[in-house]
Amino acid sequence: MAENKTYRLYDSLEFFWKKKVWFIIIPVILALLGYLGAMVIPKDGDYVGKSTIFTGSVKLEALTNPEHIKTKYGQHFTGTTEVFVPTRSYIKVETRGNNKDELTKELTQFNDQLLDGLIVQHDKVIKATETYANTQAAQVETLQTAIESYKGILSETENLTVVNNFAALLSTAEMDLKNALATEQRVRNDIITYEQPALANTYVVETKTYGLEGAIAGFILGILAAILTLSLWKYILEARGSKRV
Numbered sequence: 001m002a003e004n005k006t007y008r009l010y011d012s013l014e015f016f017w018k019k020k021v022w023f024i025i026i027p028v029i030l031a032l033l034g035y036l037g038a039m040v041i042p043k044d045g046d047y048v049g050k051s052t053i054f055t056g057s058v059k060l061e062a063l064t065n066p067e068h069i070k071t072k073y074g075q076h077f078t079g080t081t082e083v084f085v086p087t088r089s090y091i092k093v094e095t096r097g098n099n100k101d102e103l104t105k106e107l108t109q110f111n112d113q114l115l116d117g118l119i120v121q122h123d124k125v126i127k128a129t130e131t132y133a134n135t136q137a138a139q140v141e142t143l144q145t146a147i148e149s150y151k152g153i154l155s156e157t158e159n160l161t162v163v164n165n166f167a168a169l170l171s172t173a174e175m176d177l178k179n180a181l182a183t184e185q186r187v188r189n190d191i192i193t194y195e196q197p198a199l200a201n202t203y204v205v206e207t208k209t210y211g212l213e214g215a216i217a218g219f220i221l222g223i224l225a226a227i228l229t230l231s232l233w234k235y236i237l238e239a240r241g242s243k244r245v
Contacts, residue, residue: 034218045096096212118197
């Protein structure tokens with residue numbers, strides 16, 4: 001039984017060796033078909049442009065919503081365009097076209113317009129925060145002046161009623177001063193750490209083709225097809241031979 005199996009294996013290998021040219025013809029044909037098939041797959045353009053914009057600390061929904069961004073800043077795109085917001089801090093755009101210079105111009109226009117919108121919002125927040133910080137600073141000065149005044153009055157009088165009243169005022173003013181100083185420091189720290197929007201990267205390159213991948217896949221399938229074809233060929237020959245006997 002083992003000898004019969006060994007013989008059949010040897011017989012199959014011998015048949016494949018005699019027909020080895022088919023292990024070249026079939027894979028090459030399918031590799032060529034795979035390459036041609038990959039090359040004729042429709043593309044949205046010969047070039048693809050991509051940009052990544054860092055939104056900084058701007059988290060305004062209208063400036064980080066993909067549909068809103070595309071509608072407001074991407075109307076000038078002539079090719080297929082997609083806007084993504086993968087995280088709250090980054091906006092990505094991908095657009096396609098057949099003319100590299102035009103695509104670069106469209107992408108630059110989009111980048112500039114979106115950045116302008118983000119920076120305007122950034123500046124608004126910074127200005128409002130600075131105004132609030134200055135208000136706190138003015139309050140600090142007022143409270144410091146009041147505290148010095150209360151201390152002066154307390155040092156000049158021995159009237160118990162006056163002392164009690166101004167002692168209470170002094171205590172409240174000192175507490176308010178402490179809170180105002182802490183608030184001013186926190187707000188100014190926010191200004192320092194508030195990140196400005198910026199263009200992370202932008203580029204335009206030729207659209208990737210998958211001819212090589214198609215050829216490799218076709219070649220591998222060709223080898224499998226050659227094995228199946230030769231196996232079926234050998235089976236038919238053996239079947240015909242056994243019928244003649």
